[in-house]
Each structure stands twice: as C-alpha cells, then as structure tokens.
Amino acid sequence: MLPRMATPSRVFLVTGGAGFIGSHVVERVLALGDAAVVVDNFSTGRRENLAHLAGHDRFRLVEANVVDGLWAAVKPAVEHLGPATHLVHLAAQTSVVSSVQNPVDDVRINYGATVHALEYARHNGVQKVVFASSAATYGDETEMPIAEARASAPVSPYGINKLGSELFLHYYRQVHGLPTTALRFFNVYGPRQDPRSPYSGVISVFVDRAVRGLPLTIFGDGTQTRDFVFVEDVVRAILAACEQSGAPGPYNVGTGRPTSITDLAKAIVAATGSASPIQHAPSRAGEIVHSYANVDAARMALGFRAEVALEEGLARTQSSLAPDPSPATSAAS
Numbered sequence: 001m002l003p004r005m006a007t008p009s010r011v012f013l014v015t016g017g018a019g020f021i022g023s024h025v026v027e028r029v030l031a032l033g034d035a036a037v038v039v040d041n042f043s044t045g046r047r048e049n050l051a052h053l054a055g056h057d058r059f060r061l062v063e064a065n066v067v068d069g070l071w072a073a074v075k076p077a078v079e080h081l082g083p084a085t086h087l088v089h090l091a092a093q094t095s096v097v098s099s100v101q102n103p104v105d106d107v108r109i110n111y112g113a114t115v116h117a118l119e120y121a122r123h124n125g126v127q128k129v130v131f132a133s134s135a136a137t138y139g140d141e142t143e144m145p146i147a148e149a150r151a152s153a154p155v156s157p158y159g160i161n162k163l164g165s166e167l168f169l170h171y172y173r174q175v176h177g178l179p180t181t182a183l184r185f186f187n188v189y190g191p192r193q194d195p196r197s198p199y200s201g202v203i204s205v206f207v208d209r210a211v212r213g214l215p216l217t218i219f220g221d222g223t224q225t226r227d228f229v230f231v232e233d234v235v236r237a238i239l240a241a242c243e244q245s246g247a248p249g250p251y252n253v254g255t256g257r258p259t260s261i262t263d264l265a266k267a268i269v270a271a272t273g274s275a276s277p278i279q280h281a282p283s284r285a286g287e288i289v290h291s292y293a294n295v296d297a298a299r300m301a302l303g304f305r306a307e308v309a310l311e312e313g314l315a316r317t318q319s320s321l322a323p324d325p326s327p328a329t330s331a332a333s
C-alpha cells in the first residue's frame with residue numbers, strides 16, 4: 001500500500017469520471033485543491049480524457065464496474081487519499097436507443113448502479129451525493145419551458161431508470177439521512193464529447209462534420225428546439241450542489257433558452273468557417289419536438305445560472321477538435 005498522503009479536505013468519488021462530463025468534473029475538483037477518485041469501466045469513457053492528469057498526487061483512476069459495488073474497488077484509493085466526502089454519480093449507459101433495445105441492461109446500470117453508489121455513500125460517511133439525472137425524465141412534455149414540478153412521464157427505459165434513481169435518492173435522504181441532489185441535465189455539449197458515437201449529442205456530430213467539410217443532416221424541418229448547455233456550466237451546477245447539505249432537487253440544469261436545430265447548424269457553420277452544406281432527412285419517429293428548461297429552481301436553490309453563451313461554447317468545442325480524415329457515419333438532431 002502507498003503511504004497515505006496529507007489528507008485533502010475534500011475527496012470526490014466520481015463514477016463515470018473518464019467520460020465526457022466526468023473528466024471535466026475531475027479537472028475542476030483538482031483545480032480547486034481537492035482530491036478525486038474516478039471509477040469507470042471505460043464502456044464509453046476513455047483513458048485519454050484523463051491522460052493529462054496521470055501522476056497527479058490527488059488523483060486516482062480505478063477501472064471497475066459500479067454494478068459490482070464500490071467498496072473493494074475504491075479501497076486502496078481512499079486509504080491513500082482519505083475517505084470520500086462527496087460522491088458524484090455520473091456512470092451510466094447514456095443511450096436512449098440502447099435502453100429501448102436492452103431495457104434489462106439499462107435497469108442494471110442506470111438504476112442498480114445508483115443504489116450501489118448510494119449504499120457506499122451511506123456506509124462510508126459521504127457528506128453529499130450528486131446524481132446525474134436527465135431531461136428524459138419528462139418524456140413527451142409539451143408545455144415549455146419545462147419546470148421540475150411537472151408530472152414526470154418518461155417514455156424510455158433510460159428516462160424511467162433516471163426517475164427511479166431520483167426516487168432512491170429521496171429514499172436515502174428521508175430514511176437514512178444521506179444528503180443528496182438530483183440534477184436533470186438538458187443537452188450538454190463541449191470538448192471531449194465523442195462525435196463518433198451514433199447516439200452522441202448533435203453539437204459534437206455537427207461540429208465534427210463542419211470541421212471536415214461534410215454535410216450537416218437535419219432530421220425534419222429543423223424547427224425543433226433544444227436547450228444546449230456547455231459542459232463547464234454543468235460542472236459548476238454539480239459543484240454548487242456539492243456545497244449544499246440540503247437542496248435535494250431535482251433541479252433542471254440548462255440555459256433556459258431554446259435553440260432550433262436549424263439555427264444551431266448555421267451557428268456551427270459560421271463558428272467553424274466551414275463550407276459544409278446543410279441538408280434535411282425525414283424526421284425520426286418519436287423525436288421530441290421542443291425541449292428547454294425552466295431554470296428558476298436551480299438558480300434559487302444553488303445560485304446556478306448558465307454563463308457560457310452558445311457562440312462561445314461552440315468556439316471552444318471546435319477548437320478542441322483536431323480534424324480527422326475518417327468519414328463520420330451519422331448525424332443526429
């Protein structure tokens with residue numbers, strides 16, 4: 001066993017920390033002078049996302065499946081850095097389409113792993129658990145902007161398991177006194193979002209294609225809207241929730257502003273200086289037409305407000321992408 005280091009005041013256990021959002025959380029935690037233990041099975045996360053942190057004395061990377069529980073996996077890391085004070089549970093199967101195809105797997109990962117994370121927190125004195133929930137919990141809600149008080153009726157196993165996880169947070173808070181916050185992320189974008197995934201966010205796909213001069217394909221007429229929130233804003237919401245012992249949520253994490261897919265495509269073409277044409281394909285069955293957040297609750301409870309404008313976020317996403325000669329296989333909206 002390595003000698004234990006001088007204990008940092010806060011130790012963050014970040015499940016899914018090798019993923020898109022998780023790697024940004026870890027960077028911020030370390031920049032604040034705290035310690036981070038990442039637990040990731042690299043199902044969609046990548047070692048490269050954390051490669052620049054290798055050797056950092058307040059950082060440990062543990063390859064493990066959260067579904068197998070956290071005790072044994074994180075033991076050496078917390079013995080070295082000190083007990084976990086905060087748990088940010090981001091590990092998930094993130095594809096709605098996969099959840100429809102494999103609902104049993106989705107329950108195991110997106111519901112079961114949450115209970116494993118909460119059990120670890122309950123028995124190990126964790127001061128706060130923050131959970132990555134999703135706007136998918138709202139299902140086909142049509143009244144915009146969507147507020148948290150709206151009855152949730154998810155229309156996918158992914159949304160159901162995120163909502164079920166929120167109920168487990170409520171249970172652990174009420175019955176075991178474990179402080180928890182659920183954050184419902186809207187459409188998160190930014191550097192390190194993987195554009196090669198067929199289920200990836202539309203921004204990473206469009207930026208990747210624009211940089212390579214390939215057509216941007218909009219499904220339907222492009223009037224559908226989304227609430228695109230930059231990953232650094234999402235990290236700020238997560239860390240704001242970590243500061244509070246109360247504030248259970250759920251809270252929407254978005255900008256509160258709708259952007260149409262057509263406006264998004266035009267903004268990306270402009271931001272990248274690309275000659276990519278914008279083309280249309282038939283709308284996809286079941287696609288939600290409008291989705292954007294009412295963000296009042298997060299502002300009041302967490303003091304959170306998204307700060308990064310779309311143009312700035314796009315520029316920062318684009319500059320993180322090196323052009324890649326291989327053809328992209330899909331575009332999504």
Ligand SMILES: NC(=O)c1ccc[n+]([C@@H]2O[C@H](COP(=O)([O-])OP(=O)(O)OC[C@H]3O[C@@H](n4cnc5c(N)ncnc54)[C@H](O)[C@@H]3O)[C@@H](O)[C@H]2O)c1
Nearest residue numbers: 016019020021041042043044045065066091092132185188
């Ligand atoms: N990106 C978005 O727009 C968005 C929107 C709503 C909610 N969310 C939620 O935010 C969280 C992070 O999403 P992301 O966009 O960074 O996706 P991501 O795929 O980049 O990150 C998920 C991470 O979890 C890891 N993981 C998956 N299953 C695991 C398991 N069983 N054990 C250990 N690690 C496991 C993956 O390897 C990956 O590193 C997820 O819970 C996701 O559902 C994301």
